[in-house]
Structures are given as C-alpha cells and as structure tokens.
Amino acid sequence: MIKKYAVVLTLVGLAARMSLGDVWQDLAKYQYGEGNAADEAEQLLQKTPVAQHGAIEDALIKVVSAREATPDGKACACRMLQQIGTEKCIPAVAGLLADEVLSHYARLVLERMGSPQADEALRTALDSAPDKVKIGILGSLGARRAVNAVKQITKLATHSDPAVAAAAIGALGKIGGTSAAQILRKLKPAESLQPVHMMALLDCARSLKGSSAMELYQLVLASPTAYRLDALSGMLGADEKKAVALMVDFIKGDDLQMNRGVLTLVGGGKSERLTKAMAAVLATLPDEKQAALITVLGVRGDRAALGSLAGYLASTNDRVRTAALTAVSKIGDEGTVKLLLSDGAATESLARMTGPGVNDALIQALEDNNLKTPAIRALVARNCSAAVPALFKLLNDGVGDVRQAAWAGLGSLATEDEMVPLAKAAFALKDEGELSWGVAATRNACAHAADKAKCFEVVAAYYDGTTEAAKAVIVELAAQVGSPTAMDVVKKAMKSGNKEMYRNAVRSLAEWCHENAADELLDLAKSAPEEGERILALRGYIRLAGNGPNLNPDQRGEMLKKAAELATRADEKKQIISALEAAHNAVTLIIVNRYMDDPALRDEAEQYAATILEHIFTDHRDKDFPAAEVKELANKLLTSKNQGFVDRAKKALADLNK
C-alpha cells in the first residue's frame, strides 16, 4: 500500500514539475548521484506522445547549449536527443563534438541521424577537434559511410598518432567506393597499422564489384594472415572461378588455420561451382580430410554433392562412412531413405531427416523384409504416429524380431485412440515372452498418454484374467496413473494373498502420483507387516506431502507433522526437511526447530531455517508464525558456521524486536 502511495505521489509531483518546466532546469544543473532530475526527465519523455516531442527537443537543446549547464546534465540531454533529436538540434549538439567526454554523447545523437547535416557537423568538427576526439568522429563518419568526407579523412590516414591513423584507415574502408579504394591501395602503413589496413581493404572491396574488388582481395591474399579467409569469401562474389581454385588448394594444403577456415566457408554460401569442385576433390584427399570435407558438404546442403557423397557410404574408414551417413541424411530426401536403411547404423541420421516424403518412404519400407526392423526403429525415433496401422499389421509377421520391434514401436507411438485394440491384441497373447512385449507396449502407451486414467480403464479390464507377471506390470503402471481405478487394482493386489504381489502393490503406492494414496500409505507406514514395507510407505507418504499436486500448505504441514511423528531414521527426517519448503507454515517451523537440535540433521535443518526466516520476514510478515518459535529458531541459527545464515538469523531477531 505504501508503495502505491509513493508511486502516486511521484507521478503527481512529476506532473506538477512538468508544467513548471522545473525538470529541464534541474537537468541543466544535474550531477550524477544528486537528485532525480535525470530519471524524471527520462520518465517525462516516455510519457509524452511523439507529436509533442518537439517541445521536449527544444528544452533539451537549451540544456545542451547552456554555458552554465553541467557536463552530466548535457550528457543526459544527449541521451534523450539520441532518440528524438531532429536537424533542429544539430548545431547545439555539434558544439559538444570537440569535448573529450561529451563528444561521444554528441555522436550518440548524430551518428544514427538520417540528415546529411549530421555528416556536415561531424566533418566540420574533424579538423578542429583534439586528436583523441578525432578518433571517435572518424568512427562515426565511417559508420555513416560519409562519402563526402573521404578527402578529409585521407589526410588523417598518415597521421603521426597511430590511433588517429588507424581510425582514419578504418573509416575509409567502411565508407568504401572507388575513391577510398584508390587511397587504400596506395597506402603503405607502418607495420602496426597493417591489420587495420587489411581490414579496410576487405571492407572497401565489399563495396566494389569485379576487377576493382579483386584488386583489393589480391593485396590481402598476399599476406600470411587470417584476413585471407575474408578475401576468399569475398572473391566468390567477384571472381568465383579463381576463388574456388584457391579454396581447393587450401583444402589440400597443410595450413591448419586456412584449412579449417575454408572448410567453414564451404559449409555456407550458394556457389554450385564450389560444391562441384569440392565433391570432385574428395577422391584425392586422405581419409581424415575426406571425412572433414564430407561433413561440411553435408552442412552445405547442396544436392549437387549427393551422388558423390553416397559413394562414401561404403567406405572402409569409419570416420568417412559416418560422415557420409550424416551428410547424405542432411541432403537426402525420400529417395535416399532405402539407401540409409540398408546401413544398420543410420537410425540417428534417419531420425533427423527432413522432407515431406520421408515418413511415407519409411512406412513403405515396412513391406521390405530386409528393412522392416530398421524402418520401425527410424519411425519410432521420428515419433511418426502415422505408422501405427502398419505396425499393427506387423504384429502377425513371421519373424519374431520384427514382431518384438512392432510391439516396441506401438508402445512408443500408439495414442489413447489405439488403446483398445492394443490392449486386446496384447492380452490375447499366449506365449509368455510375446505377452511381456505386448504388456510392456500397453504400459508404455498408457504412461505417455494425455488421458492416462482413460487408458488405464482399458488395461485394468484385463487384470483378473492375465498372468502374475503381467499383473505386476499393471500394478506398477497404476502408480503413474493415480486414478480411483488404479487404486482399486492396487488394493486388489494387496488382498491377493500373494506376498510378492503385496510388495509390488506397496512399491506402487510408494511411487504414487496423487495424494489420494496418502491415507493408505500412512496406514502402511504404521502397520505394514515388514519393516521394509513400512519404510517404503513412509517415504512415499513424505514424498506426497511435498509433491502431491492438489495439496495446500496447511494440508502439507499436517501430513509432514504426522510423518515426523513416525520418522525414526535420519534419512527419513532429511526427506521431511526437504519437503518442508512446500508448506512454510507454523508446523514446518516447529519441525525444523526440533531437527536443529539433532547433529545428524543440522546441515539440512540450517538450510531450511534460513529459508523460512527469510520467508517470514519478507513476503509473509502477516502470517501467523508463533514469535517464540521464530525467536528460538533464529537463536539456534546464530550458532551456524555459515555467515550468511548467521546474518539471516540476526536480521530475523532484529525484525522481531521492531
């Protein structure tokens, strides 16, 4: 509430000040760290419609021009003019260009302004500005591609200060064009400026075409540096034939940096000549280089290379063959599917293939006796639910491996719409091994269904008539469903008289996904026949207290209180501590207070103690936490070895005394 008042008062105050024009007067006097003039001016600009920005610009021009205005105030004014300044502000802003600090703020306004008058202001300032400031102005002229500044900039390209010369050379490159090219070509800079010169040649070449560009690229290619890579990529546009020939040489050569760089260039771009040249050179390369080039031809994605690459699927070198598999899958389409299926290791590649006909081609391959199993694997990896009808047909295939793969595929791909026929087919199986495939498929299909409860209804109908092994799978599945029917199945298992089935049921409850198992678990935790079952049940109960999806904090607190009364082992108590965070109430406060006294639980308890104290005194002051318990907990936390926790405890005690 106080915050709301503060915002309203600020806005009211701001509105009043706006009408008086105080904001701009204060901005002119502004110094960092003193008052709110800069923030207020910013807010005012943000709230003012674009149509009224002219008035704000006028006020900002006054700030920028005022002799008595502070540098900080002028800097702030420039920030705002960067957004709204028009030609009107240029004279005032240009007055700051020679200032060592404010020059950059002036360039914030001018550099991205469309008006040619901004060029003029920067050019005018260039001659008179101190050298250090010239550097930035040159940068702005370069960024603006101010062609009419080339002559002036040229003089500075041989300046005695290397930093000024570097900025001038860089600006010439950015501006580009034939005049700049002529100057840059003739320039013989000192060694320290050669990197800048190279880059300027390259930037400038990008503004030119054909032989004019080639001339500059050739200059760069003569140097043994990484700049040659940009020259090569630029040459692809200026003289493709020559560039491709050079790239082939680098692929064959031993210069590792150029080799890697050219490989990357091959991966991009669209030159068909380059694709063909690289595909042709493959056969001349040793295995390692072959694999590397095949890989980037795959990345390149040009189908012109497909024929050559497919030939390497039969390579005896593993790296080459694997690279070819990946590359062919990247470039290929439905026509390539059978080729890849013939390679047993291609599932991953087939899984990632794009193209509208790939799934259809894989489904068609299910009719080919030699390709059925790999095609199923690929369809599953591609999550292709359109394959489900074909997979049902394969459940009657004459080959066991195919039937097993089809069941696995259905488990992965079938949806709730296919649950009825899936369960019917599965539970009708007589062979124990085949039944296990079918039941596993129904379990998997149910587990990934959106409506698990509906699917479980179908499966549960087969419970009574099936084998003990299949029952165990259904009981295990029930935990992931958590529906009333699932609970009925588990209770039935508990009453079956079969000891192993009883244990299965307890395990299932311990993993239950819904709080409707809480009462059952609490009873088991108190009275299950064997200790292991009681432990499992208590852990399941604590887990639900923390994670049960529909519990409120008070319900969680009550569950944790009951769990704490039963817990005797340190690991159970630690599990309780980790669940306390889901509740944060008086009950959890009392529990952690008790656990703070147990050395075996101290570390975990301290973590939670710090968390709940933070919670109490930040977000939830109004909650009913017993002060005596809070004080006791904070006092215990004061003895922590963790300074952060101690600070938290001290703050809590101080807050309590307020």
Next chain:
Amino acid sequence: MKKMTVSRRSFLKAMGATIALPNIITSSALGAGGRPPASERIVMAGIGMGGQGSGDLGEFMGDPRIQVVAVCDVKNQNLDGIKNAVNGQYNNQDCKGYVDYREVIARPDIDLILCATPDHWHAQITIDAMKRGKDIYCEKPLTLAIGEGRKMVETARRFGRVFSCGSQRVIGDYGALACAARSGRYGKILDVYADPGGPPRICYLPGEPIPPNTIDWDLWLGPAPWAPYHHFRCGQAYGLDGEGFRSWYDYSGGMMTDWGGHKFGAALHGMGLDSTGPTEIIPPDGKDHKYLTYVFANGMKLHVGEDGPKYICEQGEAHPLHETKVPPGLRWYEDGANSPIKDLVNCVLSRKRPFQDVEYAHRTATVCHLGNICYKLNRKLQWDPDKEDFIGDAEASRLVDRPRRGPWQI
C-alpha cells in the same frame, strides 16, 4: 614473485609486432603426454574471467582436446585467481595473464576465444578476434544492440569462423518441452509465454575513487559512454538491484537479455522461428495485452509473462512427453554433445555450425532488444525481420544500434 601479467603499455610498445609475440605452443599442446595431436587440439584463451567466465573455462578444461594458454580480465582480482587456477590444474606456468584482450587475440597460437565479459564488450572482442582467425564461444546475451549482432554474423560468415553463444538452458532445461511442442501430439503451436525479467536503466551513480591496482577503468568501459567509476557500475551482482552491471543500460540489456537468452532462445527454438523475428511488438496496456507481445508473420505470438516457456497449442498446453525424441527439423546439439560448450568444441573440429550458432543467437538477442525498445518507447512497433529495422518509426530505428566510444569500432 615474477609478475606474469603482460602490461597494456608493454603491449602497445610492441604493437604490430605480431611476429615478435611469443608463439606459445607447449610440448603437451603438440600431442605429448597422451593428449590428442595438434590437428585435434584446440588452444584457447578466456577473456572476462568473472564468475561465469571462470565457470565456463572450467568446463572447457575438462575436455582433453582443449588447452588454455591465456586468460584476460581488466579486474586484477579475477585475473590472478584464474591464471593460478589454470596453471595449477596443468601443473605448469604456460597460461599467461593479460589485461588487454588485444594482446590475446594477436597471439597466432590461439584457436578459440571464450568471451565472458559484460555484454557491452561482446561484439567488439568477438569481431576483433574473428578477424584474427579465432573461433568463438561467447556468453549470452550475445549483444548490447541489434546492429552489433548482425555485424557479428557477417564477420563469422566472412572469416569462416565457428561461433557459439552460451545458454545451457535452451536444450538442457527447456529442450524436452520444445520436443513435445513440436512432436505433433498437441497440434499447431499458437501462443508461447516466457518471462525473463525486466529491462535495464541508465546508471546515474556518482563517481568514487578507484581502489589502487584493482581495475583498468577506461578499458572496462570500452565502447560504452564514459562515466565515472563506481563499484556498482562494474559489480558482478546478479539481477536488477543496482549493484551490478546487469542493471545498467550502457553495459547490459538487463534481465530481458540475460534470461532472455535462455527463455526467448528456448521459445524461438521450439516455435521454429529462431532464424527470423517478429513483425510486431505490442507493449502491455492492461486491457487487450496483459503482457508485452511479439507477433510473428505466421501468426504465432510470444507473450512476455507467466514465467515459461509455456506452449499453448491447438490441443492445449504442451508438457514434456514420457520419452524425449527430437522431432525432424528441430535443431539440436551436434555429434552427441550435451552442452553448448561440448557442442562448440565438436564444431571447432568438424567446422559444422553449432546449435547456438551466431545467427540464431543474434535472432534471440534481437527479440530481447526489441522488447526493451518497446518498453522504452511504450508504443506498438512494426519490425522487418529481413531488413532488421523498424517500419515507419524513425525514433525506434535510432535505437537499433549504439554509437561507440573511440577508438572502439566494429
């Protein structure tokens, strides 16, 4: 004790003498001691060695294909600690410490640069390094301004560089959900929600004396507007509480870009829109648009709210499936990598484009920046994702890039 740090002054004196710089390939870098041979080794340097940078470097060093030979930071405290840690791990003194990154990228023996500085340095350092033939791992957020990102993409393409941005969460935390949303089980994606947090603000903190021998302040500022030193300007505190650089507009895009790198990156990945951008950005108005909303050309919407990422599809909200399968057409790490760092290392050797290739990272960062600009201007904006400029809003267009303080140009 011998001081290992090469001073900026001594470097500038030797400027240009690239051949005079030590070519520090150690015997182990050449394949001795059971390590991979040079063709399968990557010699790297880390620049910006605060918490994130040193953490990343640790993961890189866990890969036997990597040898770290240089670390760089303008804060002495960061630099000394990490250099000693690297040398301690290798049990030698081969790793050198630098204050000025230009000394690092001038070394011809270095293949790969990790850039984990504050955001305002990312474009400058990575572009300069790519021009020197280095591959890049750059922490997210990729950029401070949209214009920087396009230049980074262009430089990577022109110089044949492998460039990965760093968000482990796009796949690690949110990949399974993207797989579900794209699996076809939920139908077409309609609306996505993701909330990274708020934008930054301009820093008006007063100056305070620079503690001796702690930081090269001018170099820390770099391309950002000059401002007086204050320890909260350059602090590493996380969040927008005003105690670290992420709070401030000149050095960061705030949580919008910081967590935006994760959440918007994940959302765009799942939506299949990570190589384009929105066409419209609508500020929240408390009525029709509860949250800032991005509208894409295909009709999908990304709303900045409700934590997320959350996909609302034709058949309801998508949830991770029982089994995570990467659908065809959904980009993923290469060659079995399980993190962006492993993915990048694989790609440096294979020359493939990594999962978080600079183009995708740039598109993610662009969405973040567009949100910040929309918040700042508080009006509906039209965006052309091909030209990467606003349509019919000159004020907004000014904010696509930021003029840089001299001598820093990209």
